[in-house]
Amino acid sequence: MTTARTVALLGSTGSIGTQALKIIGEHPDRFRVVALSAQGSDVDALARQAVAHRVEVVAVARQDAGDAVREALGAQADSATPATRVLVGPDAATEVAQMGADVVLNGITGSIGLRPTIAALRAGSTLALANKESLIVGGDLVTQVAGPGQIVPVDSEHSAIAQCLRAGAPEEVRRLVLTASGGPFRGRNRAQLHQVTPSEALRHPNFAMGKVITTNSATLVNKGLEVIEAHYLFGVGYESIDVVVHPQQQIHSMVEFRDGSTVAQMGPPRMLVPIALGLSWPDRLSAVDEPCDWSQASSWDFVPLDDDAFPAVQLAREAGRAAGTRPAVYNAANEACVEAFHAGRISFPAIVDTVAEVLQRHGSGNSAQTSAVDQVDDIEQVLSADTWAREAARSVMMEATTR
Template sequence: MSSRTVAVLGSTGSIGTQALEVVAAHPDRFTVVALSAGRNLRLLAEQAATTRAPLVAAAVGDADEVRAAVAAAAGDPSYRPEVVVGDDAATLAAGCGADVVLNGITGSIGLRPTLAALAAGSTLALANKESLIVGGPLVKKAARPDQIVPVDSEHSAIAQSLRGGRASEVRRLVVTASGGPFRGRTRAELAGVTPDQALAHPNFSMGRVITTNSATLVNKGLEVIEAHLLFDVPFDRIDVVVHPQQQIHSMVEFHDGSTIAQLGPPRMLVPIGLGLSWPERLTDVDVPCDWTAAQTWEFHPLDDDAFPAVRLARRVGEAGGTHPAVYNAANEVAVDAFHDGAIGFTDIVDTVARVVEAHEASAGHNGIDVDASSVDSVLAADRWARERAREIVGAAPVETPGGDR
């Protein structure tokens, strides 16, 4: 594989920092040409000083502040990168023309950077699932074949497993889920869950929104929609199975009865490495499973009554248009409300369901558009859903059991 230039969006987050670790371990393969981050200016400056990226983008602050931080971290007056700041900073970095753009931004704000990377002709290593979910038709229309490489571990696993057969031979996709920290609990037992408990994921260390989404299984609902969009498999042929050990990241079942699974430790290094190097593999990205050690792996059916997020996601995914954008936006507001103590844990998905129902009832009226063929219509639906969700969580009285919230 020839050397590739790389732009890392969300460089100070979990995905971004691990991507830079992979890049640093393979200096002959990658050159960082752009970094983009949100609020962690200190770490962004350190990353810029280390990589000598010619473009540094920050969502907040001012250009002089960023330049000063980079200069202090670098200690070298000869390193003077171009600096861009503001709401469009990540989009500008995404459109820089890098061979690979890794979009590790969290949330629907990643949509414009995703589209910018595709328009620039870059390979898009996509960890920002929300941009594909909310802008499905837009993103698919903008992408050439094989231009998007999934970085989510589940979708990376499916992409790898699909190498074992033709698309016409696929019977179904099986997306695995850890089950989160509350696996096996009933809906009644989930009512008193606290924010700290929701952030105690058994296998991964992630940001607040993604970790909470893993606890509610909203994240798995989003992944079902993403799998449908990435691989053109109907929703009724995409299953979710709970696999607590997360050694199998997902599977593809073929028409002849065989199943091909991708296995590995519950870490993100291999999916990130493949996102940067696809279709080739890098050497020694992670430590493989130890097949000499005795171990037991479990599989359980998903409890849709306790965790209705996946069932709701299938519904909005099948409806298409701006429905997935509404699902995602309402969830982000509800997660914040939960951590602020305004609503309970089970109220998160209940709030999303109420916003989705309001969208279904209002679509086509009062300026609410179901058409997802433009960025403006998608973002308008996103804004509407956030406003509606805020109304719901602000009006809902919350009982706080034991004073835990």
């Protein structure tokens, strides 16, 4: 009989978190949720999750949400519900991550997931990583802490690559191929992208996601981040990581081997299988999602990436090769620009243009951050670069409006 794995779930009320709890609920003999963490914007949902899964610890990042969570837990619990400890504050998720659960699923969005990622790894937990930003901005800091096989990717593309890599030895790999939907503006040229509105950028053809991730998919910044993530996860050089546009998103990514064979992982454009594998790796659960229906005729397209219209991927490669704090600057500057775009302060192409300008200033000798480019020694250095990049992006955007 398989012993149930204990699970700590970070970002439990988000898309990844709610899907993970659904999977866990369907496999009660395989998993036991011991802790949940969330930002604290939906305390009722968090309390329902905690009561339904009889969770021992609940954490909320928002300082003002603690009492509301306790009240919601009290209102929804019954006499059979065990007492739940509530942690409050910006370090609450890190406290949960370092509890030593068998699996820590980090579904937090943004670079704030870095501390919990490192805490989970240091505690010896298997890290099911949906928070790509923590690996991107943390880079070597994260990989130096992680043991062999300790990080299991939950991004659909990286989960696909991890599955495909089972087909051969590391020395047999020629290149990794990440697939991209192309977003809602696939096929448009750069001039046409100047007319894009925020509401249009949020109309992803296949997924319903949050504002930042959906916009990143439209600019292809998300794919640039995934290139950096693939480099750190699989130890493959940037020259051996390619991107191809595949609008149907039925093939999630591929691995090409040195003998000319290509192994692809395919399935519906949903996150259920990657999340399930993050929880159960290296084993597979039963009946997680529906497989491809080969009885129906279908056509799948593959189109080269247009680097002129969508320069975000190439820019990410350059930041990744420079290493140090450059990937953190790329990520943070982009988040500031996405916010400005949705506030109507900059155009759609200006998102990546501004990120490029911030990266140039970062390494030009005119930035206090320049000395940090080549070597990263601790988390504070990364977070300092993150703060600098956001301020620099705002400065670049302000200068552009005054010209």
